Amino acid sequence: MKDKGVIVTGHPYAYPYYFKVFTFVDKAKFIFVLPKIWRARLVIKLEKIAGFKIYGLNALSYGRQSFFGGQFKGWLPGILWLLPYLRLRYQPRVLYSCSEPNLLTTLFNGLVAKCFGLRYAIFTWQNIPAENRLHGIKLRLSLFLVRLNLWLADGVICGNKKAELIVKQLNKTIKTAIFPLSGVDVERFKPGLVSDWKQRLNLFDHKTILFYGALDKRKGLNILLDAFKIVQDQSSKLVVVGRGPEAEKLKQQTSLLGLGGRVIFIDWMDNAKLPELLNTADIFVYPSVPVGGWEEQFGYAMAEASACALPVISTQTGSIAEVVLNEKTGILVEPNNSTALALALDKLLADRALREGWGHCGRDYVVENYSHKKIAEQLTNFLFNL
The missing domain is CATH 3.40.50.2000 (Glycogen Phosphorylase B;)
Known part of the structure; x- marks a missing residue:
């Protein structure tokens, strides 16, 4: 039956x-x-x-x-x-x-x-x-x-x-x-994909931090920009992919912080193109914050980044800890804390072996669980x- x-x-x-x-x-x-x-x-x-x-x-x-x-x-x-x-x-x-x-x-x-x-x-x-x-x-x-x-x-x-x-x-x-x-499609989202994004975005010789998702208040991108302003590696680049109601405010904030040459905004991108872009990055960041009785419920973008063997930096809010294992596949910081976020970025930007180790642990975790x-x-x- x-x-x-x-x-x-x-x-x-x-x-x-x-x-x-x-x-x-x-x-x-x-x-x-x-x-x-x-x-x-x-x-x-x-x-x-x-x-x-x-x-x-x-x-x-x-x-x-x-x-x-x-x-x-x-x-x-x-x-x-x-x-x-x-x-x-x-x-x-x-x-x-x-x-x-x-x-x-x-x-x-x-x-x-x-x-x-x-x-x-x-x-x-x-x-x-x-x-x-x-x-x-x-x-x-x-x-x-x-x-x-x-x-x-x-x-x-x-x-x-x-x-x-x-x-x-x-x-x-x-x-x-x-x-x-x-x-998560772990056969599409995987490490080792050949990509021309470094050339297209002029990212050669620059460590690259990537975010993709909706550009709204829930994603905490204003906090990320404040953190990116004070990271120690001032040659690093931040790539932000997405659309949303906060897009213009975030671009204005980027200019006010003097980050125009280091932050690249890309409009909405088809999901099929994301694996190649992820393979261009060194770190994936997703600084989600609680807003109006809502907290992050899963986070497919983080799981996709882990599947591509990227370490993930996110926040201790909602259910993110089920997707990102703190100090194993990435770093979780308090939400709305640009200083803590900057320190997490500094830690991973400075340590290639740590990035690669946590990235591979993240892929194993996503393949086994998601x-x-x-x-x-x-x-x-x-x-x-x-």
Whole structure:
């Protein structure tokens, strides 16, 4: 009975780099119901992939700026009519909804799953208790919805250890597992790739520090610029890749600090090009800071950097310590502390052997714990044993 198939739904898997984890599962046992089009920073159109059973539906909401203020993010109402057909044709046993328990989308999917006699699994990244993020009527409504979704669910995949603690505080008996929704492509993100980025960015004879991600307040890049101003190796270069609301402020700060000749800003870059850029760098830095009841929930960029055998400097906040092992694969400092960040940069910039040693330890750690193959094994074991 437990060998029957799983229906997978949820807007995160509209992204090809998240979906790739399923290339490591038994494709015959998985059916996918995903948005035909997903509108975020980029517009993603669903494509058929050989060997996969993929069904596209229209999404009614894409998040905060659309229907019902984000509570219906990723909602595919058509699943109500599609599910009877899938139930009859494939006889699945489980519906896995990759959506947070504080969403009405998750509630809708749970009710549909139970109506058709399916086991139900959901996913959560949330590593900050609701009491620390909300208050008043919003807190009460959110807790009610989360408890209801946990009551409907037969299992919860938690993207980090703190998320599991929160789930268990609300439902002590529910089955849980800890792993991210997808893994890292360790065959693409690996050391030793040939790259022309040093020539293109004129980085020869310069130790290079790299960041990529969203240029918003949560990433702490203003702190990084302050730290970079005072590092001992004044010939080092900082490459910042990404887009976001803080981009212009960060460029202005760079000019005010007199760092114009040492900091290089690159606009958004396709994920496929990042491995070569990572192989150009000496250190990856990700100075995440807590903002408005949010803290870093995983950090794929850090895991990708480690997979390329780069040492990582980040902060002691959120769930970063699950991705970066302090003094083993990198250095973790207090958030919002430019002096501590500068000292960490100095330590690694001055010691090539340490950079290489921690970098290789980081790759081993990511391959063993966060590769697509490893996450696919955990995902399969969890869903087929609900």
